[in-house]
Amino acid sequence: MTLSVWFVVTPNVLLLDYVGPAETLRMAAEMGGDFLLHHVAPTPRLATSLTVDITGMSALPPELPSHSLVVVTGNACEVEDYARPEALAVVDWLRRAPRADTCIASICSGALLLAAAGLLDHRQCTTHHSLIDDLRVAAPTALVQENRIFVEDGPVLTSAGITTGIDLALYLIERHAGAALAARVARRLVVYLRRSGHDEQLSPWLSHRNHLHPAVHRAQDAIASEPLRAWTLAELAQRAHVSERHLTRLFAEHAGIGVTAYQQHLRIARARELLGDRRLSVERVAELSGFNSARDFRRVWRRHEGTAPSARRGKATSAGC
Known part of the structure; x- marks a missing residue:
């Protein structure tokens, strides 16, 4: 089933908060993931943190389709930015547009807009470390978590922002399209695969993948695509385009684990x-x-x-x- 992803942007958006996760999900869609991206804002043209404008934004939809994910991006100067009428329009939209099956995510200070809309009440959440106290004031009943990459509480996900928006996007790719695609996108981005400190441990489907050796990744992709198959070392070596002995050595060196393990x-x-x-x-x-x-x-x-x-x-x- 297609996941419709709606990136919601407000004036003076912090560009990395927006383009980091947006490009991550765009790549996932380009590489076969069933994601449909939309980019919406209260105005068709808006300024950014880098003093260049974004144009061609679609309007906030009056209602969302089933199976949607709303991603509210962060801003460069939230005190002034979120007092603007455009930001207040987004808060009003967040109160009425989501359906019962809509998931909501925020990047960095976007959590403050979720808080203003009442979406963080009685939920665990997080934001950029410099805004933790502000979030506690904005959402007094929320359980604000510190030192987290991102936090998931039911249909609401909040992230610390900046580069952690990419971590959140990779997690969503893993959730909706599988760990193999998330690993491929991460390699294309040349980033480490991390998960939230809210989780007990690194996702088993993504662990042992924080390396850049293409032969080992090819073997790991094969195993991940058919984990129930009784892969032989010879079959995996053929997939990796190396000898069996060389694959054994490379696996231990770069993945830090044996092939069978x-x-x-x-x-x-x-x-x-x-x-x-x-x-x-x-x-x-x-x-x-x-x-x-x-x-x-x-x-x-x-x-x-x-x-x-x-x-x-x-x-x-x-x-x-």
């Missing part, structure tokens, strides 16, 4: 998701995760998690956007 890493990640479904037996989870048997699954799980698979039961994952 990486395959098990992704299978355990899949099992972790499936264990949240109480309708599935451990035997069925093992099968759907690519393990030869429940016994083999339990052995690998205990090595990774230190507990039995049953300990994972009942731990729900965030539905989010």
